[in-house]
Amino acid sequence: MPEGDVVWHTARRLHAALAGRALTRSDFRVPRLATADLTGDVVTETVSCGKHLLTRTRSGLTVHTHLRKDGHRIRLILANDDWQAVGYQLGVVELIRTSDERQVTGHLGPDLLGPDWDCAEAVRRLSAEPDRPIGEALLDQRNLAGAGTYFAAEMLFLRGIDPWRPVGEVEDLKALVDLGHRLLDANKMRLGHVTTGDTRPGRESWVYGRAGRPCRRCRTPIRRGEQGPPGQERLRFWCPSCQK
Numbered sequence: 001m002p003e004g005d006v007v008w009h010t011a012r013r014l015h016a017a018l019a020g021r022a023l024t025r026s027d028f029r030v031p032r033l034a035t036a037d038l039t040g041d042v043v044t045e046t047v048s049c050g051k052h053l054l055t056r057t058r059s060g061l062t063v064h065t066h067l068r069k070d071g072h073r074i075r076l077i078l079a080n081d082d083w084q085a086v087g088y089q090l091g092v093v094e095l096i097r098t099s100d101e102r103q104v105t106g107h108l109g110p111d112l113l114g115p116d117w118d119c120a121e122a123v124r125r126l127s128a129e130p131d132r133p134i135g136e137a138l139l140d141q142r143n144l145a146g147a148g149t150y151f152a153a154e155m156l157f158l159r160g161i162d163p164w165r166p167v168g169e170v171e172d173l174k175a176l177v178d179l180g181h182r183l184l185d186a187n188k189m190r191l192g193h194v195t196t197g198d199t200r201p202g203r204e205s206w207v208y209g210r211a212g213r214p215c216r217r218c219r220t221p222i223r224r225g226e227q228g229p230p231g232q233e234r235l236r237f238w239c240p241s242c243q244k
Helices: 004-018 119-127 134-139 149-158 173-187
Strands: 025-028 043-049 052-057 061-066 074-079 084-088 092-097 223-227 234-238
Touching: 004 043, 004 052, 004 084, 004 173, 061 074, 119 134, 119 173, 134 149, 134 234, 149 173, 149 234
Parallel strands: none
Antiparallel strands: 025 074, 043 052, 052 061, 061 092, 074 084, 223 234
16 A cells, blocks of 8 residues: 555646646546546646545545555546546545545544644544554554555654554654654655665665565664554564664
């Protein structure tokens, strides 16, 4: 599933291609929207909200999509005279009233890349479950929206925090959350994630994707495991020496 920086970048590109132009084609390849047709409607903007994309039109409709992958291929096409936007392997495709967007995004916590980013609110939400492992809590989009397994792993490494440490035992949640905001913000204009400052292939991350390889700081082999409730496990990468 893409991280928030990739979704933000995608929204920016879609906005540049579609906003202010009339649609000459709309093709919803999901059964419940098979008869929907936005041809002639004008796209006003595309914005991101966490990992959700919202493409709004002048008629008061919003095309809501989510980039988590499923087994389908092309599920949505929106086109104008100059550009064609193709939704490939979209996990969610909905057409809703723009005024009803809160129904699909209202549960989200503060958006790490949103214009109304609220670090204090994210900390408050995380703190509401002090016994929950911090690795799980960071990926709960109800706490803060936009971070995925890559950035959670890198955030915890850089702050020296074991993914299984309870939220209530994390010494400075604000510093951890602020770090996540800064990491995503620094990556939002890139096509790939870089947290080490080194863009050379294989050198971009501190721990993510480096299981069995030596820690860049202490040379201890990086570990890989899964964390989360049954059926909802997510990958974790961590250094057992740097993250005690």
